[in-house]
Structures are given as C-alpha cells and as structure tokens.
Amino acid sequence: MPTQVTTNRVEQTIFDGLAEVGAEREQLSREATFEALDVDSLDLVEIAQIVEDEFGVELEGDDVKDLKTVGEVIDLVVARSS
C-alpha cells in the first residue's frame, strides 16, 4: 500500500530524491528551480519513479516537462494523490 500522502512527506521524499540524483542538499527548497539545481529531464524521470514507488502517483514526462520549480512538482504530486 502506498504511504499516506501529506505535503510534508512528499516534500521530504522529493528532497531526498533530488539529493540522491546529485543536487546539493543545502540548495533544496520549494522555490529552487531545476535549472539552478542542475536537474535535467533524466533526473526528473528518476524522481517520478521514486514518487510512484512511494505514493503510487504516476507522473509522465508531459506532466513535468513544463514545471520549473521543486514546489510545483510537490504540489502536483499532492494534488494527484488526493
């Protein structure tokens, strides 16, 4: 069963995932842009895999390709899961 989805839990999972793919942990915030974090489309696919494993929420490439900030992805995951 996917874990219960709360904004805090999604944020924590996505922050951990971004750190795992190589982003600097001290630069992570909801406002941080993927460009500034040097996070590209391949990294975002990995984040999507982690999110699906953790929360059962499927993110396709089209869902995230226009998102610029970490907060936008967090909000999308929370919205999709409710």
Add this chain to the structure above:
Amino acid sequence: MSKRVVITGVGAVTPLGIGAEALIDRWSAGESGLEQGAGRCAEFEPTDFLSRKEARRSDRFAQLAIAAAGEALDQAGWGEEHPYDPGRVGCVIGTGIGGLGSLEEQEGVLRERGAKAVSPLSVPLMMGNAAAAALAMRHGVHGQTYGVVSACAAGAHAIGSAMRMIEAGDADAAITGGAESALTGLAIAAFAAMGATSPSGICRPFDARRDGFVMGEGAGVLVLEEAAAAERRGAEALGEVLGYGATSDAHHLTAPEPSGTEAARAIGLALGDAGLEPDEVDYINAHGTSTPLNDRTETEALKLALGEDARRVPISSTKSAIGHLLGAAGAVEAIATLGALRRGAAPPTLGWEERDEGLDLDYVPGGARELPVRRNGNGASQRVAISNSFGFGGHNAVLCLGA
C-alpha cells in the same frame, strides 16, 4: 608534406595504480598489479575525479577514462581555455564492451522490479560511446567524437583513427585512447566459457605453461596534436605516432588466423606508414595475451613482418603486469610503449620462464633491458617501437611510435 602527429600528454588508470608514471615505473621494476586472477584498479575512487552527480551518470569504464583524460590534458598543458578551436579538436575512445556493469545491474532491476523501475540513465551508462561523450562534454570538444568498438584492438584503432583525423586535416588535435571495466559476473563467466581466460589465474605471456588471459580494467588517454601546431604553441612533444596499420583476418569469430599473415601485414603497414624498415625497430610491445593461440600467432606474425630482425628486437607484454584490459589495452600499452622509449629500457615480460617450442624470440625475461641509443638525422636520439593489438573478430591494429 604530410602532417606529423605528436603526443603531448598521457594519462592512465591501471591495476598498477593511478597515473601513467605508476604504470611504467612499476612495470619496469617488475611489479605486478594482478591479484587473485584479476587486474582491478583497486586505488581508483571515482569521486576523487568526478562530482557525485557526474559519477552516478557514468559507468565505471567512462569514469576511468575521465580520470585518465584529466591527467593527459594536464600534462599537455591544456587549461580551461583550449589551445585550439574546440571545433577542430576530436575525441575518439575505444572500448571492447562499454558499460557492461550498468547493463547487468539494470537487467537485474528489470527482472526483479519490472520495466517501470529501469533507470533512465541505463542507455547513456551502457552505450559504447559513453566515454567519448563524457570527455567531449567535460572538455568542450566540438570536433569529431565517437567510440571505437573492436574488442581488444579498440584502443589502438582509436589512436590510429585520431591520428588519421589530424593527418587528414579534419582536426588540429585529438583526445584519444581506450577504457574498459568488465570485471563483472557475466563477462568473467563468458570469457571462461569460451576458454579464453586462464584457469590458473596466472598471466605469463609467451611461456610454455600459459593457459589464457587474466582480465583487467583501466583506461589510457593520449593527447595528440599536429606537430607544427604543437610547436607553435610551445608544447613539449613526448613522442610521435609515426605510423598505423590495420587489417582483418576474416578467419574465425575468435581464433587468430594461425599463419599470422594479416597480423604481419598490419605490422608492415604501420612500419611503411612510418617510412621505416624492420632494422630501425628498437622495441616491440606485444599484444602478448598469455593465451596459447595469440602468443604463437603473434610470434609468427613478428617473424613474417620483421624477418631476421624479429630475433634482435626485445619484445615484452604489458599484460604480464596488468592483465588484459580489452578495449583499453591498446591505449594503455601505447602509453607504456612511449614510457619505455623515453626511458630507453624495455620492461620485462613478467612470469616468463619456460620456452615453448617455436616461441623463440627475445621476450625480455627477468628484468628491464636497456635499449640502444639511436640518433636521427638531426643528432637527436629517437627510438622506435611497435605496439600490437589484436581483437576477437580478427581485428589487427598496430601503432608505430617514436620518442
């Protein structure tokens, strides 16, 4: 007049340690980097050379290439700013297999967790051109960039291709070499299944008791520059790629053609390309795998190509000290050959003790052997060597180097 191609930097990561100096120093001293039937780069720590992000985006074979290239470019004196128009710098890196470790890992993910869990980095990690791509990105190379895949001849083919690129005027300089990291469960089992690797785990090229190769991993990278351009920028030439010859046996999937005819023709082509005769060769860095077939065929090929001079020239195998680095072998061995020429001593074939019938050349047993001094037309010393590389599939690639 055709262009000359000089070597201005070399870098290596091998089972003898980090750096080209460690390779030539330790091999010349008779030290082996082989342990428990394998040549691992035990000292290599990827994050010493790459950020954590770069490291996880590169298979180990590409990581090794990145470390070796850093050393080579430092020695060549290439800083942040290229000494050449980046559009006229090429990058050609050979590999036998590419990112096999990554492929095996993701195959495991596919079986255990299904297609949706497979990493989006899988293809860029495993592709055979990954090392060439990584170096081009890291060093801002905008000229011809590609991988060369020709099994155990790939490193030499890469250097030959880069040399031709410069000679043809398509590039002023090139970053070239080979990289391999295939000490994986599948590769170890597969080479053993075909009877290529040594059941005893002992590498002793040209010895009567040899029973197969010992696999190693590593990378060797050279910076090649067009000689006049290198001179204009005041770069020191460590040596020169004098000639290149490549042929194909068209005989068998894995076994060399036993007469050595096509291997000999590659040696002859490399010498002819250099404008040299067999009596001008001072040292031969053999492919010398320690397999029963290669070492016999290579001996035949050397006799065919060099005639009586084959008996005069010292012949040694770098694989006796580091094992068989597959697609990296030709590049690492070109660097070892250059080191031998520059020091004026042929390193030994480690482990050679028992003469095999018909394998009756001078394989430099025991210790390093001093090479005679030669003077070229200008009175400067220049010694000449041949470095052989032969790959499964019948690929023969031979480099002629001077220093």
